[in-house]
Amino acid sequence: xxxxxxRNRPRKLSKAMGHNSGPPGRELRLQKTISMLLxxxxxxxxxxxxxxxxxxxxxxIERAIKKGPEDPxxxxxxxxxxxxxDLVHMLFKEYVPRFSHPKYQNQPYLQxxxxxxxxxxxxxxxxxxxxLKENPWPKVKPDPPNTEGQLHNVLLKAFFEDKRKFSGNxxxxxxxxxxxxxxxxxxxxxxxxxxNQSETIRNMNKDSVSAENQNAQSSNMDKSxxxxxxxxxxxxxxxxxxxxxxxxxxxx
Amino acid sequence: xxxxxxxxxxxxxxxxxxxxxxxxxxxxLSNTLLHRTVNxxxxxxxxxxxxxxxxxxxxxxxxVRGVDLHIQMDGKPKPQKEVDTFKEKYPDFLPRTDRACRxxxxxxxxxxxxxxxxxxxxxxxxxxxxxxxxVTVTDPYSPTKENRFVGICIQRQFSxxxxxxxxxxxxxxxxxxxxxxxxxxxxxxxxxxxxxxRLDPELLYLRDCxxxxxxxxxxxxxVPAPKGKDVPINDVKIPLNKPPWLERWERRKDLxxxxxxxxxxxxxxxxxxxxxxxxxxxxxxxxxYRRSLRDDEVQHIKGVVEKFLEREQRRKEEAEKEMxxxx
Numbered sequence: 001x002x003x004x005x006x007r008n009r010p011r012k013l014s015k016a017m018g019h020n021s022g023p024p025g026r027e028l029r030l031q032k033t034i035s036m037l038l039x040x041x042x043x044x045x046x047x048x049x050x051x052x053x054x055x056x057x058x059x060x061i062e063r064a065i066k067k068g069p070e071d072p073x074x075x076x077x078x079x080x081x082x083x084x085x086d087l088v089h090m091l092f093k094e095y096v097p098r099f100s101h102p103k104y105q106n107q108p109y110l111q112x113x114x115x116x117x118x119x120x121x122x123x124x125x126x127x128x129x130x131x132l133k134e135n136p137w138p139k140v141k142p143d144p145p146n147t148e149g150q151l152h153n154v155l156l157k158a159f160f161e162d163k164r165k166f167s168g169n170x171x172x173x174x175x176x177x178x179x180x181x182x183x184x185x186x187x188x189x190x191x192x193x194x195x196n197q198s199e200t201i202r203n204m205n206k207d208s209v210s211a212e213n214q215n216a217q218s219s220n221m222d223k224s225x226x227x228x229x230x231x232x233x234x235x236x237x238x239x240x241x242x243x244x245x246x247x248x249x250x251x252x
Numbered sequence: 253x254x255x256x257x258x259x260x261x262x263x264x265x266x267x268x269x270x271x272x273x274x275x276x277x278x279x280x281l282s283n284t285l286l287h288r289t290v291n292x293x294x295x296x297x298x299x300x301x302x303x304x305x306x307x308x309x310x311x312x313x314x315x316v317r318g319v320d321l322h323i324q325m326d327g328k329p330k331p332q333k334e335v336d337t338f339k340e341k342y343p344d345f346l347p348r349t350d351r352a353c354r355x356x357x358x359x360x361x362x363x364x365x366x367x368x369x370x371x372x373x374x375x376x377x378x379x380x381x382x383x384x385x386x387v388t389v390t391d392p393y394s395p396t397k398e399n400r401f402v403g404i405c406i407q408r409q410f411s412x413x414x415x416x417x418x419x420x421x422x423x424x425x426x427x428x429x430x431x432x433x434x435x436x437x438x439x440x441x442x443x444x445x446x447x448x449x450r451l452d453p454e455l456l457y458l459r460d461c462x463x464x465x466x467x468x469x470x471x472x473x474x475v476p477a478p479k480g481k482d483v484p485i486n487d488v489k490i491p492l493n494k495p496p497w498l499e500r501w502e503r504r505k506d507l508x509x510x511x512x513x514x515x516x517x518x519x520x521x522x523x524x525x526x527x528x529x530x531x532x533x534x535x536x537x538x539x540x541y542r543r544s545l546r547d548d549e550v551q552h553i554k555g556v557v558e559k560f561l562e563r564e565q566r567r568k569e570e571a572e573k574e575m576x577x578x579x
Contacts, residue, residue, distance in 0.1 A: 010539070066332075
């Protein structure tokens, strides 16, 4: 198991610095691309070269984090791979603290995207875009929309939550924290058959609501009736914009 | 091939491809696991089910630990050093690194179990390449039914139950090397007469060195090892014999335990030497990464081994107490 995916065999890259350049040409090409990547934090190129640089930079940064700048062998290695010497300082002062965060323990430091084939090129090569995570540029891919509040998702979540509750302890290893309660749009929807019953419940007096609360034990009906009045006001008086609310419309 | 055979072959290859695609890793590159599988195993109380030996207690295992930074906050000894010492002390427990794609985690676990069982019956001492070891093996054709050999450990190869070590000695002027399996049930006793290390991981150059550096007396007495300190490193630099040699030692400039590494080459030999030089492999990070082990994996294995050793010690102490009570 590895933190980042790597090929079991190295790529040959026989035409890295022109035809017939061989392994030393491959090494020079990789040195150049790694230096460019660490300077500009986002780089495009052909698929094979980009993938190889991805593997090498991940390994290099991991080793820099592990060994530190005081190790003479590490300094030699950084000097060898990074052609411009101010990039060595950048590596140890900027990138090592950035990727020392514990969330990168099982996460790669670099992100790879596939780019559409560009018109006007002589050869139809696959192109890729490689970037370091947490870079200052705008995102390559936009964030996907938040579909948590959509009806089918809400119902599915409720179904699985009920199944988990009433299944007994078949899964003792699962976590006991349900994500069920975090969706705010849930309380707006009723589980009753009548569509107009929500309005009738709103028009009821508070006394009848409290009386029912005293009599009955905790059941789903009571919960929805009690919480609805409070929640309806809260939702309407919220100062959130529409973007922050989970969209409850099923936009197909 | 007939049409039906071709279709069968296609169907089988599709099945295999699908099986590989829908395997536990879920992706084509087999050296990664999806984050959800990692998190699922991390939430299990005792650690991952397939990564753990069921003999050990589940409550004590801490599971996967983080990568250690070079910035150390506590005053304890660096865990990196403990990991390195463990790697040198128990190389048979480390998984194979030559082909990471051919690693079988279940096989490693089963090997570890059998290795622990064998170690309950035979006490295997701590020895390194360069230390002098004596081995007694059962021999049905000898009068004493035993056979003892003493020599310097040259090489330690392979991982798991197939771990081997070679001993070299010169007996009546003849150089002899014997390769033993560490977990061979024919071995009756292993004794480390002198624990020490050398500057190189393999001492195959002793074959091309004068014989006085490979002779050790067969009735050698045990030299007590210094307790509490690091293993002593023997800084000896051995001169090679005159060429020709069994291997091209002039090309091995990384060996530190030799002198006389150079020889006069002909014009043709020099040209061939230049062709075989590969300077791009010196700084190849990915090559080393493919052959390296993750630190938290080694720490997990270390924890398992230490647990076994603790239990063994407890059993021995209890057995001694019982013997003392009886007598």
